[in-house]
Amino acid sequence: MLPLCCGSFWGLAAYFPCAPRPKSDEYLRKSILDEFNLTVEDNLYIAPYFYEKSGNGTVEIYLPSFVSVVVDSILINISISTAFYFGFKCYSTLRKSKDMASAQQYKSLQTQLFYSLVTQTLIPVFLMHIPAFAMFILTFLEVDVGPLSGIVTITIALFPAIDPLPTLIIVKSYRNAIQSYLVLFLNMISRCIAPGAISTNPSHVRTI
Template identity: 40%
Template sequence: MNDALRSEVLLTFDWKIENITYVGPYIYQKKIDGTYETDFNAVIMIMVLFLIIFSSILTMLISGIKCFYRINKLINVRDMQSVYNNKLQSQLFYALITQTMIPVILMHFPVTVLFISVLVDLNLGTLSDIIRITITLFPALDPIPTMFIIKSYRIAIKSMIKVVFVRPKNTSIN
């Protein structure tokens, strides 16, 4: 694998292959005669990872659909719940949807693109660094939908911003 990556790493990143550590599948191994041999163990490994990603997304979809129907059933029973509770349930559901989309967009999709590029023997070069960035952003972006969708959190954030950025009119000291 070092021989296969040596020139590409030098051209793309200007690094010597001996100075870096990397992990990745080497599916299409070039033989001395110029033909390629497929490493089916690496292909199976990538397929297992695809299965894990797919099962994760499928679990999110099934759980989301079940939550949607159960929350709608609860909201439609107006005799037992207040308007405030119904609104809160809806806000929590929409926060859940947006919080579900964040890992799909920031982790599942980029990793899937990377795996597909490996399977079709496509070198992404420096574009593969996007995955490191999106996975790093995930913990910071994950709570944001909840803070802005749920009304009580939104009100608390607005009041904190007012306290920090809006100065009182009478601030002179005698």
């Protein structure tokens, strides 16, 4: 339930206060045209535009953008704190289980799953939380990073593909299965490219 609530609040806080507006369109128009050769109307974006410049040159603070960044920052901290809390609970439970008369194979599997969980917790921190927080800070400081702003989109897109890898690599049974299939695949490739694998018998040559 907690991930669903955090995700819903994140989406609401990120979209409505930072949705495209005429003033943000004008601010981004030249940058998008110079960097990507596109018009701002042809793009969908979410942009926390903190300092709006009026026609007479004065700067106005757009409070909804600040509220959005504060809410999203709180949600990031809640997400990380929740992950570390339950990670510590798992570690404590594993430490207690070492004193129990349980099978060594069971202990080994639980330890592998624990390290896999820790690694999977760190992946979104580096691929999602840190890049998003860095973009918030740079936007707040009015630092234009240009095309580098697309790094956040790339890292978020990579997350679903990278997230299962720790389990496949750390858990021994999965790792052994992958190794066996990899060896089988390499053997098939080596047989295909080995000398004499392609027959030169004239009877196998068809004429057209």
